[in-house]
Amino acid sequence: AVRTHPSFDDHEHVSIYRDPKTGVEAIVAIHDTTLGPALGGCRMWSYPSRHEALDDVLRLSRGMTYKNALAGLPHGGGKAVIVADPRTDKSEALFEAFGDHVETLGGRYITAEDVGISDADMEIVARRTGHVRGIRATGLGDPSPYTAWGVFCGIRAAVRHRFRRASLEGLTVAVQGLGHVGGRLAALLHADGARLIVADIDTDRVAEVAARCGADVAPVDRIHAADADLFAPCALGGGLNAATIPEIRAKVVCGAANNQLRTPGDAAALVARDILYAPDYLVNAGGVISIAPERPGMTADEMKERIARIDSTLSFVLKRADAEGVSPAVIADRVAEERIFEAARRKSA
Ligand code: NAD
Structure with a gap:
Protein backbone atom coordinates (compact mmCIF):
# COMPACT_ATOMS: atom_id res chain seq x y z
CA ALA A 1 0.00 0.00 0.00
CA VAL A 2 2.85 2.36 0.82
CA ARG A 3 4.96 1.77 -2.25
CA THR A 4 2.05 2.07 -4.63
CA HIS A 5 0.98 5.46 -3.24
CA PRO A 6 1.31 8.05 -6.06
CA SER A 7 3.36 10.49 -3.93
CA PHE A 8 5.68 7.83 -2.55
CA ASP A 9 8.34 8.07 -5.24
CA ASP A 10 9.18 11.74 -4.77
CA HIS A 11 10.04 11.11 -1.09
CA GLU A 12 13.50 10.25 0.22
CA HIS A 13 12.18 8.13 3.04
CA VAL A 14 8.87 6.86 4.39
CA SER A 15 8.71 4.60 7.42
CA ILE A 16 5.80 3.09 9.24
CA TYR A 17 6.29 2.20 12.86
CA ARG A 18 3.87 0.15 14.93
CA ASP A 19 4.26 0.40 18.70
CA PRO A 20 4.17 -3.21 19.91
CA LYS A 21 2.66 -2.26 23.29
CA THR A 22 -0.25 -0.16 22.10
CA GLY A 23 -0.56 -1.27 18.47
CA VAL A 24 -0.55 2.41 17.48
CA GLU A 25 0.94 3.26 14.11
CA ALA A 26 3.10 6.25 13.27
CA ILE A 27 4.32 7.28 9.82
CA VAL A 28 7.37 9.45 9.24
CA ALA A 29 7.85 10.96 5.78
CA ILE A 30 11.03 12.73 4.71
CA HIS A 31 10.43 14.51 1.43
CA ASP A 32 13.73 16.23 0.67
CA THR A 33 16.91 16.97 2.64
CA THR A 34 18.87 18.92 0.02
CA LEU A 35 18.81 22.07 2.17
CA GLY A 36 19.38 20.26 5.47
CA PRO A 37 17.68 17.86 7.90
CA ALA A 38 13.94 17.62 7.37
CA LEU A 39 11.99 19.77 9.87
CA GLY A 40 8.24 19.40 10.30
CA GLY A 41 5.66 18.75 13.00
CA CYS A 42 4.03 15.57 14.19
CA ARG A 43 0.25 15.40 13.96
CA MET A 44 -1.99 13.06 16.00
CA TRP A 45 -5.28 12.25 14.34
CA SER A 46 -7.64 9.28 14.22
CA TYR A 47 -7.41 8.74 10.47
CA PRO A 48 -10.04 6.28 9.22
CA SER A 49 -7.42 4.28 7.27
CA ARG A 50 -3.69 3.97 6.73
CA HIS A 51 -4.15 5.26 3.21
CA GLU A 52 -5.64 8.51 4.47
CA ALA A 53 -2.87 8.92 7.04
CA LEU A 54 -0.35 8.36 4.27
CA ASP A 55 -2.09 10.88 1.99
CA ASP A 56 -1.85 13.49 4.71
CA VAL A 57 1.74 12.89 5.79
CA LEU A 58 3.08 12.80 2.22
CA ARG A 59 1.24 16.00 1.26
CA LEU A 60 2.35 17.76 4.45
CA SER A 61 6.01 16.69 4.25
CA ARG A 62 6.26 17.93 0.67
CA GLY A 63 4.66 21.20 1.80
CA MET A 64 7.34 21.57 4.50
CA THR A 65 10.10 21.29 1.87
CA TYR A 66 8.62 24.31 0.08
CA LYS A 67 7.87 26.25 3.27
CA ASN A 68 11.36 25.78 4.73
CA ALA A 69 13.06 26.59 1.42
CA LEU A 70 11.11 29.79 0.91
CA ALA A 71 11.73 30.83 4.53
CA GLY A 72 15.48 30.55 3.88
CA LEU A 73 15.93 27.88 6.57
CA PRO A 74 18.75 25.31 6.42
CA HIS A 75 16.12 22.55 6.49
CA GLY A 76 14.39 20.18 4.16
CA GLY A 77 10.82 18.99 4.56
CA GLY A 78 9.36 16.14 6.58
CA LYS A 79 6.35 15.35 8.70
CA ALA A 80 5.04 12.64 11.00
CA VAL A 81 1.57 11.41 11.86
CA ILE A 82 0.53 9.24 14.78
CA VAL A 83 -2.66 7.41 13.90
CA ALA A 84 -4.59 7.70 17.17
CA ASP A 85 -7.25 9.78 18.87
CA PRO A 86 -5.61 12.68 20.75
CA ARG A 87 -8.51 12.76 23.23
CA THR A 88 -8.27 9.14 24.36
CA ASP A 89 -5.11 7.42 23.11
CA LYS A 90 -2.24 9.47 24.56
CA SER A 91 0.24 7.75 26.87
CA GLU A 92 3.84 8.23 27.92
CA ALA A 93 4.75 4.88 26.39
CA LEU A 94 3.33 5.96 23.05
CA PHE A 95 5.34 9.20 22.90
CA GLU A 96 8.51 7.46 24.12
CA ALA A 97 8.13 4.88 21.36
CA PHE A 98 7.67 7.66 18.82
CA GLY A 99 10.82 9.35 20.20
CA ASP A 100 12.74 6.09 19.81
CA HIS A 101 11.63 5.87 16.19
CA VAL A 102 12.69 9.47 15.45
CA GLU A 103 16.06 8.67 17.07
CA THR A 104 16.62 5.72 14.71
CA LEU A 105 16.50 8.20 11.80
CA GLY A 106 19.72 9.75 13.10
CA GLY A 107 18.67 13.40 12.76
CA ARG A 108 17.47 13.25 9.15
CA TYR A 109 14.02 14.11 10.53
CA ILE A 110 13.46 16.68 13.30
CA THR A 111 10.03 16.67 14.89
CA ALA A 112 7.87 19.32 16.60
CA GLU A 113 4.28 19.70 17.74
CA ASP A 114 1.37 20.00 15.33
CA VAL A 115 -2.40 19.44 15.42
CA GLY A 116 -3.36 17.11 18.30
CA ILE A 117 0.05 17.29 20.03
CA SER A 118 0.91 19.51 23.00
CA ASP A 119 4.12 20.90 24.50
CA ALA A 120 3.89 18.33 27.25
CA ASP A 121 3.67 15.45 24.72
CA MET A 122 6.79 16.69 22.92
CA GLU A 123 8.66 16.94 26.23
CA ILE A 124 8.09 13.17 26.55
CA VAL A 125 9.32 12.55 22.99
CA ALA A 126 12.43 14.61 23.89
CA ARG A 127 13.35 12.11 26.64
CA ARG A 128 14.24 9.65 23.86
CA THR A 129 15.62 11.85 21.11
CA GLY A 130 17.37 15.19 20.75
CA HIS A 131 15.79 15.70 17.35
CA VAL A 132 12.89 17.75 18.70
CA ARG A 133 12.25 21.49 18.32
CA GLY A 134 9.77 23.94 19.76
CA ILE A 135 10.08 22.68 23.32
CA ARG A 136 11.20 24.92 26.19
CA ALA A 137 14.76 23.56 26.23
CA THR A 138 15.41 24.52 22.62
CA GLY A 139 13.72 27.83 22.09
CA LEU A 140 11.12 30.50 22.45
CA GLY A 141 8.07 28.27 23.12
CA ASP A 142 4.62 28.65 21.50
CA PRO A 143 5.12 29.45 17.79
P1 NAD B 1 -6.66 27.40 16.36
O1 NAD B 1 -7.30 26.07 16.41
O2 NAD B 1 -6.12 28.02 17.59
O3 NAD B 1 -7.70 28.47 15.74
C1 NAD B 1 -8.55 28.21 14.70
C2 NAD B 1 -9.81 29.05 14.94
O4 NAD B 1 -10.67 28.93 13.80
C3 NAD B 1 -10.61 28.59 16.16
O5 NAD B 1 -10.92 29.71 16.97
C4 NAD B 1 -11.88 27.97 15.55
O6 NAD B 1 -13.01 28.12 16.37
C5 NAD B 1 -12.00 28.77 14.27
N1 NAD B 1 -12.79 28.16 13.21
C6 NAD B 1 -12.88 26.85 12.86
N2 NAD B 1 -13.71 26.70 11.82
C7 NAD B 1 -14.15 27.93 11.50
C8 NAD B 1 -15.02 28.43 10.50
N3 NAD B 1 -15.63 27.63 9.62
N4 NAD B 1 -15.25 29.76 10.44
C9 NAD B 1 -14.65 30.61 11.32
N5 NAD B 1 -13.81 30.17 12.29
C10 NAD B 1 -13.57 28.87 12.37
O7 NAD B 1 -5.54 27.28 15.22
P2 NAD B 1 -4.32 28.27 14.96
O8 NAD B 1 -3.11 27.73 15.62
O9 NAD B 1 -4.74 29.67 15.23
O10 NAD B 1 -4.12 28.06 13.40
C11 NAD B 1 -4.99 28.67 12.45
C12 NAD B 1 -4.58 28.25 11.04
O11 NAD B 1 -3.24 28.66 10.80
C13 NAD B 1 -4.60 26.74 10.78
O12 NAD B 1 -4.97 26.53 9.45
C14 NAD B 1 -3.16 26.33 10.99
O13 NAD B 1 -2.84 25.16 10.27
C15 NAD B 1 -2.44 27.53 10.44
N6 NAD B 1 -1.08 27.70 10.97
C16 NAD B 1 -0.88 27.85 12.31
C17 NAD B 1 0.42 28.01 12.80
C18 NAD B 1 0.68 28.22 14.28
O14 NAD B 1 1.80 28.62 14.64
N7 NAD B 1 -0.28 28.02 15.15
C19 NAD B 1 1.52 28.01 11.92
C20 NAD B 1 1.28 27.87 10.54
C21 NAD B 1 -0.03 27.71 10.09
Whole structure:
Protein backbone atom coordinates (compact mmCIF):
# COMPACT_ATOMS: atom_id res chain seq x y z
CA ALA A 1 0.00 0.00 0.00
CA VAL A 2 2.85 2.36 0.82
CA ARG A 3 4.96 1.77 -2.25
CA THR A 4 2.05 2.07 -4.63
CA HIS A 5 0.98 5.46 -3.24
CA PRO A 6 1.31 8.05 -6.06
CA SER A 7 3.36 10.49 -3.93
CA PHE A 8 5.68 7.83 -2.55
CA ASP A 9 8.34 8.07 -5.24
CA ASP A 10 9.18 11.74 -4.77
CA HIS A 11 10.04 11.11 -1.09
CA GLU A 12 13.50 10.25 0.22
CA HIS A 13 12.18 8.13 3.04
CA VAL A 14 8.87 6.86 4.39
CA SER A 15 8.71 4.60 7.42
CA ILE A 16 5.80 3.09 9.24
CA TYR A 17 6.29 2.20 12.86
CA ARG A 18 3.87 0.15 14.93
CA ASP A 19 4.26 0.40 18.70
CA PRO A 20 4.17 -3.21 19.91
CA LYS A 21 2.66 -2.26 23.29
CA THR A 22 -0.25 -0.16 22.10
CA GLY A 23 -0.56 -1.27 18.47
CA VAL A 24 -0.55 2.41 17.48
CA GLU A 25 0.94 3.26 14.11
CA ALA A 26 3.10 6.25 13.27
CA ILE A 27 4.32 7.28 9.82
CA VAL A 28 7.37 9.45 9.24
CA ALA A 29 7.85 10.96 5.78
CA ILE A 30 11.03 12.73 4.71
CA HIS A 31 10.43 14.51 1.43
CA ASP A 32 13.73 16.23 0.67
CA THR A 33 16.91 16.97 2.64
CA THR A 34 18.87 18.92 0.02
CA LEU A 35 18.81 22.07 2.17
CA GLY A 36 19.38 20.26 5.47
CA PRO A 37 17.68 17.86 7.90
CA ALA A 38 13.94 17.62 7.37
CA LEU A 39 11.99 19.77 9.87
CA GLY A 40 8.24 19.40 10.30
CA GLY A 41 5.66 18.75 13.00
CA CYS A 42 4.03 15.57 14.19
CA ARG A 43 0.25 15.40 13.96
CA MET A 44 -1.99 13.06 16.00
CA TRP A 45 -5.28 12.25 14.34
CA SER A 46 -7.64 9.28 14.22
CA TYR A 47 -7.41 8.74 10.47
CA PRO A 48 -10.04 6.28 9.22
CA SER A 49 -7.42 4.28 7.27
CA ARG A 50 -3.69 3.97 6.73
CA HIS A 51 -4.15 5.26 3.21
CA GLU A 52 -5.64 8.51 4.47
CA ALA A 53 -2.87 8.92 7.04
CA LEU A 54 -0.35 8.36 4.27
CA ASP A 55 -2.09 10.88 1.99
CA ASP A 56 -1.85 13.49 4.71
CA VAL A 57 1.74 12.89 5.79
CA LEU A 58 3.08 12.80 2.22
CA ARG A 59 1.24 16.00 1.26
CA LEU A 60 2.35 17.76 4.45
CA SER A 61 6.01 16.69 4.25
CA ARG A 62 6.26 17.93 0.67
CA GLY A 63 4.66 21.20 1.80
CA MET A 64 7.34 21.57 4.50
CA THR A 65 10.10 21.29 1.87
CA TYR A 66 8.62 24.31 0.08
CA LYS A 67 7.87 26.25 3.27
CA ASN A 68 11.36 25.78 4.73
CA ALA A 69 13.06 26.59 1.42
CA LEU A 70 11.11 29.79 0.91
CA ALA A 71 11.73 30.83 4.53
CA GLY A 72 15.48 30.55 3.88
CA LEU A 73 15.93 27.88 6.57
CA PRO A 74 18.75 25.31 6.42
CA HIS A 75 16.12 22.55 6.49
CA GLY A 76 14.39 20.18 4.16
CA GLY A 77 10.82 18.99 4.56
CA GLY A 78 9.36 16.14 6.58
CA LYS A 79 6.35 15.35 8.70
CA ALA A 80 5.04 12.64 11.00
CA VAL A 81 1.57 11.41 11.86
CA ILE A 82 0.53 9.24 14.78
CA VAL A 83 -2.66 7.41 13.90
CA ALA A 84 -4.59 7.70 17.17
CA ASP A 85 -7.25 9.78 18.87
CA PRO A 86 -5.61 12.68 20.75
CA ARG A 87 -8.51 12.76 23.23
CA THR A 88 -8.27 9.14 24.36
CA ASP A 89 -5.11 7.42 23.11
CA LYS A 90 -2.24 9.47 24.56
CA SER A 91 0.24 7.75 26.87
CA GLU A 92 3.84 8.23 27.92
CA ALA A 93 4.75 4.88 26.39
CA LEU A 94 3.33 5.96 23.05
CA PHE A 95 5.34 9.20 22.90
CA GLU A 96 8.51 7.46 24.12
CA ALA A 97 8.13 4.88 21.36
CA PHE A 98 7.67 7.66 18.82
CA GLY A 99 10.82 9.35 20.20
CA ASP A 100 12.74 6.09 19.81
CA HIS A 101 11.63 5.87 16.19
CA VAL A 102 12.69 9.47 15.45
CA GLU A 103 16.06 8.67 17.07
CA THR A 104 16.62 5.72 14.71
CA LEU A 105 16.50 8.20 11.80
CA GLY A 106 19.72 9.75 13.10
CA GLY A 107 18.67 13.40 12.76
CA ARG A 108 17.47 13.25 9.15
CA TYR A 109 14.02 14.11 10.53
CA ILE A 110 13.46 16.68 13.30
CA THR A 111 10.03 16.67 14.89
CA ALA A 112 7.87 19.32 16.60
CA GLU A 113 4.28 19.70 17.74
CA ASP A 114 1.37 20.00 15.33
CA VAL A 115 -2.40 19.44 15.42
CA GLY A 116 -3.36 17.11 18.30
CA ILE A 117 0.05 17.29 20.03
CA SER A 118 0.91 19.51 23.00
CA ASP A 119 4.12 20.90 24.50
CA ALA A 120 3.89 18.33 27.25
CA ASP A 121 3.67 15.45 24.72
CA MET A 122 6.79 16.69 22.92
CA GLU A 123 8.66 16.94 26.23
CA ILE A 124 8.09 13.17 26.55
CA VAL A 125 9.32 12.55 22.99
CA ALA A 126 12.43 14.61 23.89
CA ARG A 127 13.35 12.11 26.64
CA ARG A 128 14.24 9.65 23.86
CA THR A 129 15.62 11.85 21.11
CA GLY A 130 17.37 15.19 20.75
CA HIS A 131 15.79 15.70 17.35
CA VAL A 132 12.89 17.75 18.70
CA ARG A 133 12.25 21.49 18.32
CA GLY A 134 9.77 23.94 19.76
CA ILE A 135 10.08 22.68 23.32
CA ARG A 136 11.20 24.92 26.19
CA ALA A 137 14.76 23.56 26.23
CA THR A 138 15.41 24.52 22.62
CA GLY A 139 13.72 27.83 22.09
CA LEU A 140 11.12 30.50 22.45
CA GLY A 141 8.07 28.27 23.12
CA ASP A 142 4.62 28.65 21.50
CA PRO A 143 5.12 29.45 17.79
CA SER A 144 1.66 31.05 17.27
CA PRO A 145 2.65 34.65 18.17
CA TYR A 146 5.51 34.38 15.68
CA THR A 147 3.18 33.01 13.01
CA ALA A 148 0.80 35.93 13.61
CA TRP A 149 3.70 38.40 13.38
CA GLY A 150 4.87 36.86 10.09
CA VAL A 151 1.36 37.05 8.60
CA PHE A 152 1.17 40.69 9.69
CA CYS A 153 4.51 41.38 7.93
CA GLY A 154 3.06 39.67 4.83
CA ILE A 155 -0.10 41.79 5.01
CA ARG A 156 1.96 44.98 5.19
CA ALA A 157 3.95 43.93 2.09
CA ALA A 158 0.76 43.03 0.21
CA VAL A 159 -0.88 46.34 1.18
CA ARG A 160 2.18 48.28 -0.03
CA HIS A 161 2.14 46.38 -3.30
CA ARG A 162 -1.59 46.61 -3.94
CA PHE A 163 -2.71 49.85 -2.33
CA ARG A 164 0.61 51.76 -2.22
CA ARG A 165 0.15 52.34 1.50
CA ALA A 166 2.67 52.05 4.32
CA SER A 167 0.16 51.14 7.06
CA LEU A 168 -3.26 49.61 7.54
CA GLU A 169 -4.76 52.95 8.56
CA GLY A 170 -8.11 53.40 6.86
CA LEU A 171 -8.27 49.86 5.47
CA THR A 172 -10.77 47.16 6.45
CA VAL A 173 -9.62 43.59 7.09
CA ALA A 174 -11.94 40.57 7.38
CA VAL A 175 -10.41 37.95 9.72
CA GLN A 176 -11.78 34.40 9.54
CA GLY A 177 -10.87 32.40 12.67
CA LEU A 178 -9.73 34.01 15.93
CA GLY A 179 -7.69 31.21 17.46
CA HIS A 180 -4.03 31.20 18.49
CA VAL A 181 -2.96 32.99 15.32
CA GLY A 182 -6.09 34.87 14.18
CA GLY A 183 -6.71 36.41 17.62
CA ARG A 184 -3.18 37.79 17.80
CA LEU A 185 -3.25 38.93 14.19
CA ALA A 186 -6.44 40.89 14.91
CA ALA A 187 -4.63 42.75 17.71
CA LEU A 188 -1.66 43.62 15.44
CA LEU A 189 -3.98 44.87 12.68
CA HIS A 190 -6.03 46.91 15.13
CA ALA A 191 -2.88 48.52 16.56
CA ASP A 192 -1.82 49.46 13.00
CA GLY A 193 -5.08 51.31 12.38
CA ALA A 194 -7.16 48.72 10.50
CA ARG A 195 -10.92 48.44 10.86
CA LEU A 196 -11.83 44.80 11.50
CA ILE A 197 -14.68 42.49 10.56
CA VAL A 198 -14.33 39.12 12.30
CA ALA A 199 -15.94 35.68 12.43
CA ASP A 200 -15.38 32.47 14.40
CA ILE A 201 -17.59 29.50 15.24
CA ASP A 202 -16.57 30.13 18.86
CA THR A 203 -18.87 32.98 19.91
CA ASP A 204 -16.86 33.74 23.08
CA ARG A 205 -13.77 34.47 21.00
CA VAL A 206 -15.78 36.70 18.67
CA ALA A 207 -17.18 38.66 21.60
CA GLU A 208 -13.73 39.06 23.14
CA VAL A 209 -12.07 40.34 19.93
CA ALA A 210 -15.04 42.55 19.07
CA ALA A 211 -14.72 44.23 22.47
CA ARG A 212 -10.91 44.45 22.46
CA CYS A 213 -10.48 45.68 18.88
CA GLY A 214 -13.83 47.40 18.21
CA ALA A 215 -14.44 44.84 15.44
CA ASP A 216 -17.68 44.28 13.55
CA VAL A 217 -18.93 40.71 13.40
CA ALA A 218 -19.93 38.73 10.30
CA PRO A 219 -21.65 35.31 10.09
CA VAL A 220 -19.10 32.48 9.69
CA ASP A 221 -20.44 31.51 6.28
CA ARG A 222 -20.24 35.10 4.94
CA ILE A 223 -16.90 36.39 6.25
CA HIS A 224 -15.15 35.64 2.95
CA ALA A 225 -17.65 37.95 1.20
CA ALA A 226 -17.36 40.82 3.70
CA ASP A 227 -17.04 44.37 2.38
CA ALA A 228 -13.31 44.59 3.17
CA ASP A 229 -10.06 45.55 1.45
CA LEU A 230 -8.29 42.45 2.66
CA PHE A 231 -9.42 38.94 3.63
CA ALA A 232 -7.31 37.00 6.15
CA PRO A 233 -8.23 33.27 6.37
CA CYS A 234 -6.97 32.03 9.75
CA ALA A 235 -9.25 29.03 10.36
CA LEU A 236 -9.06 25.81 8.35
CA GLY A 237 -7.74 25.04 4.85
CA GLY A 238 -9.70 24.89 1.60
CA GLY A 239 -11.47 28.22 2.16
CA LEU A 240 -10.56 29.54 -1.30
CA ASN A 241 -12.62 27.50 -3.75
CA ALA A 242 -15.09 27.63 -6.64
CA ALA A 243 -17.94 28.62 -4.30
CA THR A 244 -16.18 31.36 -2.30
CA ILE A 245 -13.84 33.00 -4.85
CA PRO A 246 -16.63 34.60 -6.96
CA GLU A 247 -18.02 36.17 -3.75
CA ILE A 248 -14.80 37.67 -2.37
CA ARG A 249 -14.96 41.48 -2.37
CA ALA A 250 -11.48 42.10 -0.95
CA LYS A 251 -8.61 42.92 -3.33
CA VAL A 252 -6.05 41.02 -1.23
CA VAL A 253 -6.12 37.59 0.45
CA CYS A 254 -3.38 37.05 3.04
CA GLY A 255 -3.80 34.83 6.09
CA ALA A 256 -2.38 32.08 8.29
CA ALA A 257 -4.45 29.03 7.34
CA ASN A 258 -2.57 26.17 5.70
CA ASN A 259 -3.66 24.96 2.24
CA GLN A 260 -6.10 27.79 1.59
CA LEU A 261 -6.51 26.92 -2.11
CA ARG A 262 -8.76 23.89 -2.50
CA THR A 263 -7.28 23.11 -5.94
CA PRO A 264 -4.32 24.58 -7.87
CA GLY A 265 -6.88 26.02 -10.32
CA ASP A 266 -8.19 28.28 -7.56
CA ALA A 267 -4.96 30.32 -7.78
CA ALA A 268 -5.75 31.12 -11.42
CA ALA A 269 -9.37 31.94 -10.50
CA LEU A 270 -8.08 34.58 -8.05
CA VAL A 271 -5.80 36.06 -10.74
CA ALA A 272 -8.78 36.20 -13.13
CA ARG A 273 -10.71 38.21 -10.52
CA ASP A 274 -7.70 40.50 -9.98
CA ILE A 275 -7.39 39.44 -6.33
CA LEU A 276 -3.84 39.41 -4.96
CA TYR A 277 -3.21 36.07 -3.22
CA ALA A 278 -0.28 35.93 -0.78
CA PRO A 279 0.87 32.28 -0.81
CA ASP A 280 -0.16 30.74 2.53
CA TYR A 281 3.03 28.82 3.20
CA LEU A 282 5.17 31.90 2.51
CA VAL A 283 3.35 34.17 4.98
CA ASN A 284 2.62 31.60 7.71
CA ALA A 285 6.26 30.48 8.09
CA GLY A 286 6.89 32.58 11.22
CA GLY A 287 6.14 29.60 13.47
CA VAL A 288 8.59 27.22 11.84
CA ILE A 289 11.23 29.97 11.64
CA SER A 290 10.82 30.52 15.40
CA ILE A 291 11.37 26.84 16.26
CA ALA A 292 14.20 26.20 13.79
CA PRO A 293 17.21 27.32 15.88
CA GLU A 294 18.88 24.34 17.50
CA ARG A 295 19.65 26.13 20.75
CA PRO A 296 18.14 29.06 22.60
CA GLY A 297 20.02 32.31 22.14
CA MET A 298 17.90 34.61 20.05
CA THR A 299 15.67 37.03 21.94
CA ALA A 300 12.03 37.41 20.95
CA ASP A 301 12.83 40.75 19.29
CA GLU A 302 15.70 39.29 17.28
CA MET A 303 13.39 36.49 16.17
CA LYS A 304 10.73 38.98 15.09
CA GLU A 305 13.35 40.78 13.02
CA ARG A 306 14.34 37.51 11.35
CA ILE A 307 10.69 36.69 10.61
CA ALA A 308 10.10 40.17 9.15
CA ARG A 309 12.04 38.98 6.09
CA ILE A 310 8.69 37.49 5.02
CA ASP A 311 7.93 41.07 3.91
CA SER A 312 10.79 41.21 1.39
CA THR A 313 10.26 37.63 0.19
CA LEU A 314 6.59 38.33 -0.51
CA SER A 315 7.40 41.66 -2.23
CA PHE A 316 9.84 39.84 -4.50
CA VAL A 317 7.30 37.11 -5.31
CA LEU A 318 4.53 39.65 -6.03
CA LYS A 319 6.71 41.69 -8.40
CA ARG A 320 7.75 38.61 -10.29
CA ALA A 321 4.15 37.37 -10.46
CA ASP A 322 3.06 40.71 -11.98
CA ALA A 323 5.93 40.65 -14.47
CA GLU A 324 5.15 37.09 -15.57
CA GLY A 325 1.36 37.44 -15.41
CA VAL A 326 0.87 34.38 -13.21
CA SER A 327 -0.33 33.73 -9.66
CA PRO A 328 2.06 34.46 -6.78
CA ALA A 329 1.38 30.83 -5.78
CA VAL A 330 3.13 29.67 -8.96
CA ILE A 331 6.10 31.98 -8.36
CA ALA A 332 6.46 30.94 -4.71
CA ASP A 333 6.73 27.28 -5.75
CA ARG A 334 9.23 28.22 -8.43
CA VAL A 335 11.44 30.24 -6.05
CA ALA A 336 11.47 27.35 -3.55
CA GLU A 337 12.38 24.87 -6.32
CA GLU A 338 15.14 27.17 -7.60
CA ARG A 339 16.69 27.37 -4.11
CA ILE A 340 16.67 23.59 -3.77
CA PHE A 341 18.00 23.08 -7.28
CA GLU A 342 20.80 25.59 -6.66
CA ALA A 343 21.77 23.90 -3.38
CA ALA A 344 21.82 20.50 -5.09
CA ARG A 345 24.02 21.90 -7.87
CA ARG A 346 26.47 23.40 -5.34
CA LYS A 347 26.60 20.12 -3.43
CA SER A 348 27.42 18.09 -6.51
CA ALA A 349 29.98 20.61 -7.86
P1 NAD B 1 -6.66 27.40 16.36
O1 NAD B 1 -7.30 26.07 16.41
O2 NAD B 1 -6.12 28.02 17.59
O3 NAD B 1 -7.70 28.47 15.74
C1 NAD B 1 -8.55 28.21 14.70
C2 NAD B 1 -9.81 29.05 14.94
O4 NAD B 1 -10.67 28.93 13.80
C3 NAD B 1 -10.61 28.59 16.16
O5 NAD B 1 -10.92 29.71 16.97
C4 NAD B 1 -11.88 27.97 15.55
O6 NAD B 1 -13.01 28.12 16.37
C5 NAD B 1 -12.00 28.77 14.27
N1 NAD B 1 -12.79 28.16 13.21
C6 NAD B 1 -12.88 26.85 12.86
N2 NAD B 1 -13.71 26.70 11.82
C7 NAD B 1 -14.15 27.93 11.50
C8 NAD B 1 -15.02 28.43 10.50
N3 NAD B 1 -15.63 27.63 9.62
N4 NAD B 1 -15.25 29.76 10.44
C9 NAD B 1 -14.65 30.61 11.32
N5 NAD B 1 -13.81 30.17 12.29
C10 NAD B 1 -13.57 28.87 12.37
O7 NAD B 1 -5.54 27.28 15.22
P2 NAD B 1 -4.32 28.27 14.96
O8 NAD B 1 -3.11 27.73 15.62
O9 NAD B 1 -4.74 29.67 15.23
O10 NAD B 1 -4.12 28.06 13.40
C11 NAD B 1 -4.99 28.67 12.45
C12 NAD B 1 -4.58 28.25 11.04
O11 NAD B 1 -3.24 28.66 10.80
C13 NAD B 1 -4.60 26.74 10.78
O12 NAD B 1 -4.97 26.53 9.45
C14 NAD B 1 -3.16 26.33 10.99
O13 NAD B 1 -2.84 25.16 10.27
C15 NAD B 1 -2.44 27.53 10.44
N6 NAD B 1 -1.08 27.70 10.97
C16 NAD B 1 -0.88 27.85 12.31
C17 NAD B 1 0.42 28.01 12.80
C18 NAD B 1 0.68 28.22 14.28
O14 NAD B 1 1.80 28.62 14.64
N7 NAD B 1 -0.28 28.02 15.15
C19 NAD B 1 1.52 28.01 11.92
C20 NAD B 1 1.28 27.87 10.54
C21 NAD B 1 -0.03 27.71 10.09
